[in-house]
Amino acid sequence: MGIYLPIAxxxxxxxxxxxxxxxxxxxxxxxxxxxxxxxxxLLIFYNIPPAIAVATGANQVIASSFSGVLSHMKRGxxxxxxxxxxxxxxxxxxxxxIYVFAFLRRLGQLxxxxxxxxxxxxxxxxxxxxxxxxxxxxxxxxxAAPALKKSGQHNWIHRLPLKMRFRASxxxxxxxxxxxxxxxxxxxxxxxxxxxxxxxxPALIYLLKVPTNVVIGTSLFQIIFTxxxxxxxxxxxxxxxxxVLAFLLMAGGVAGAQYGAKAGQRLRGEQLRAxxxxxxxxxxxxxxxxxxxxxxxxYSLSGADLN
Amino acid sequence: xxxxxxxxxxILLSLLAAAVPAKAQTPLPPEGxxxxxSTDNVSITAGFSGADLTIFGSLENPDPLVxxxxxxxxxxxxEGPPRPVVVRRKDRVLGVWVNLDSETFENVPMSYSVAxxxxxxxxxxxxxxxxxxxGASNLYMQPADAGDSPATxxxxxxxxxxxxxxxxxxxxxxxxxxxxxxxxxxATVRLAPNVPVGxxxxxxxxxxxxxxxxxxxxxxxxxxxxxxxxxxxxxHDYSFLYGxxxxxxxxxxxxxxxxxxxxx
Numbered sequence: 001m002g003i004y005l006p007i008a009x010x011x012x013x014x015x016x017x018x019x020x021x022x023x024x025x026x027x028x029x030x031x032x033x034x035x036x037x038x039x040x041x042l043l044i045f046y047n048i049p050p051a052i053a054v055a056t057g058a059n060q061v062i063a064s065s066f067s068g069v070l071s072h073m074k075r076g077x078x079x080x081x082x083x084x085x086x087x088x089x090x091x092x093x094x095x096x097x098i099y100v101f102a103f104l105r106r107l108g109q110l111x112x113x114x115x116x117x118x119x120x121x122x123x124x125x126x127x128x129x130x131x132x133x134x135x136x137x138x139x140x141x142x143x144a145a146p147a148l149k150k151s152g153q154h155n156w157i158h159r160l161p162l163k164m165r166f167r168a169s170x171x172x173x174x175x176x177x178x179x180x181x182x183x184x185x186x187x188x189x190x191x192x193x194x195x196x197x198x199x200x201x202p203a204l205i206y207l208l209k210v211p212t213n214v215v216i217g218t219s220l221f222q223i224i225f226t227x228x229x230x231x232x233x234x235x236x237x238x239x240x241x242x243x244v245l246a247f248l249l250m251a252g253g254v255a256g257a258q259y260g261a262k263a264g265q266r267l268r269g270e271q272l273r274a275x276x277x278x279x280x281x282x283x284x285x286x287x288x289x290x291x292x293x294x295x296x297x298x299y300s301l302s303g304a305d306l307n
Numbered sequence: 308x309x310x311x312x313x314x315x316x317x318i319l320l321s322l323l324a325a326a327v328p329a330k331a332q333t334p335l336p337p338e339g340x341x342x343x344x345s346t347d348n349v350s351i352t353a354g355f356s357g358a359d360l361t362i363f364g365s366l367e368n369p370d371p372l373v374x375x376x377x378x379x380x381x382x383x384x385x386e387g388p389p390r391p392v393v394v395r396r397k398d399r400v401l402g403v404w405v406n407l408d409s410e411t412f413e414n415v416p417m418s419y420s421v422a423x424x425x426x427x428x429x430x431x432x433x434x435x436x437x438x439x440x441x442g443a444s445n446l447y448m449q450p451a452d453a454g455d456s457p458a459t460x461x462x463x464x465x466x467x468x469x470x471x472x473x474x475x476x477x478x479x480x481x482x483x484x485x486x487x488x489x490x491x492x493x494a495t496v497r498l499a500p501n502v503p504v505g506x507x508x509x510x511x512x513x514x515x516x517x518x519x520x521x522x523x524x525x526x527x528x529x530x531x532x533x534x535x536x537x538x539x540x541x542x543h544d545y546s547f548l549y550g551x552x553x554x555x556x557x558x559x560x561x562x563x564x565x566x567x568x569x570x571x
Contacts, residue, residue: 063561235547250556299395299467300470
């Protein structure tokens with residue numbers, strides 16, 4: 001069944017989009033990530049213009065994150081104060097990102113920049129995760145006990161000034177890295193259409209040493225607001241949010257996510273991480289190939305603003 | 308039999324007498340051309356997958372002899388609204404394809420559909436097409452920066468035409484104009500699926516034995532209609548409210564999704 005997307009201005013198949021949303025939702029439920037980093041490249045592969053894929057991806061992320069935050073709120077695994085500080089940084093980063101986005105679009109380099117960012121980030125994160133999870137799998141197979149985290153150890157981040165206490169996370173840490181992390185994620189959110197969970201979660205755990213149980217809820221909490229802000233700014237400055245497209249993805253996504261979460265409980269953590277790493281790497285490789293393969297048309301047209 | 312001969316001569320003379328002064332005093336009225344559109348606006352819906360637009364027209368005062376010999380030619384053009392366009396060229400930088408050079412053109416017709424009685428090269432000389440700026444290959448594309456080298460401008464102009472043809476926005480329908488009678492003709496121009504909205508200009512050019520005689524034009528408004536178009540308009544006119552709506556929709560979907568599919 002075909003449907004015409006009002007903003008993307010192309011006809012697409014409803015079932016392909018629902019299935020895409022469901023598949024990504026399933027994976028995001030399984031791995032506890034928002035799925036924006038999969039949705040946006042998939043939309044680009046499906047010939048949705050990158051600028052629209054990014055803005056709509058940000059919109060779609062709100063739905064899955066909101067759904068997730070509701071369960072974390074119920075369980076009390078959410079640090080509102082930490083989320084709030086991350087959010088303050090996120091708004092700044094996102095605003096900057098929107099300007100960079102509009103600027104690159106004018107230059108005609110937006111598509112390239114989005115692809116490059118995806119290749120670099122997904123490649124790095126996927127590579128690191130794969131190495132880590134394969135090591136963990138090997139360690140369990142050889143019977144060695146997994147290395148305990150040295151929780152007492154402090155790194156340079158904990159020596160920065162302007163410390164603040166985050167009770168729910170049992171954390172006393174400088175606001176500088178928290179704001180910086182929020183800003184970085186906000187920037188990525190507006191340029192890549194991702195929530196940023198796949199960077200936020202490891203950063204909170206390994207850099208700020210936030211207890212794992214509050215990490216996902218807090219990360220999702222701040223992602224809702226950052227991506228809502230990103231959606232709003234994209235809608236007003238670039239008019240690139242396609243609600244019809246977003247709704248189809250969300251509808252598939254929220255359904256898929258619940259089943260994914262159930263499936264995820266049956267797999268072991270290392271296996272799950274190894275699978276996710278392979279998936280992330282596959283997307284990165286696919287995007288990288290497109291950068292190097294000779295395009296069928298070297299010339300492209302776009303509207304210009306001469307005033 | 309002198310009588311009939313004289314009669315015949317008389318007729319001939321009277322015919323001549325009728326014809327000669329007529330030519331001297333009031334020459335044959337000049338040929339003209341008129342086109343008519345059945346409507347001055349066309350609404351296309353979201354699922355629009357391209358269509359043919361029929362334009363009727365008539366020749367005024369055609370010379371029956373010329374018409375019988377098929378020496379009248381008509382070219383009908385439907386020209387979309389002009390917009391500035393950037394043409395970009397990808398080049399390899401460290402193995403990666405990057406948009407490097409670009410050229411901006413002002414007032415490029417967004418679409419340009421031509422219908423003709425015969426192939427363009429059979430109707431008249433390339434020079435007169437150039438003078439009339441008629442045909443996609445004769446459209447003058449005005450570069451925004453005239454300081455660029457002519458070779459570059461030519462290259463990007465060619466690429467612009469090529470891309471427009473590839474997407475069906477610039478099209479040529481040879482044989483798309485048919486004479487239904489000596490006076491009446493019908494032109495079929497193609498509307499591409501991605502035909503731009505706005506004011507389109509329909510123009511008809513009349514040629515007689517390869518000579519340009521006259522031109523006539525009419526305007527046509529193409530607009531989109533339907534649910535999708537309303538969304539598009541809201542997204543552009545009330546972008547802030549649209550953004551708020553998009554966010555609320557996402558939150559409600561997320562909340563409902565949890566209610567409906569909850570597994571914990």
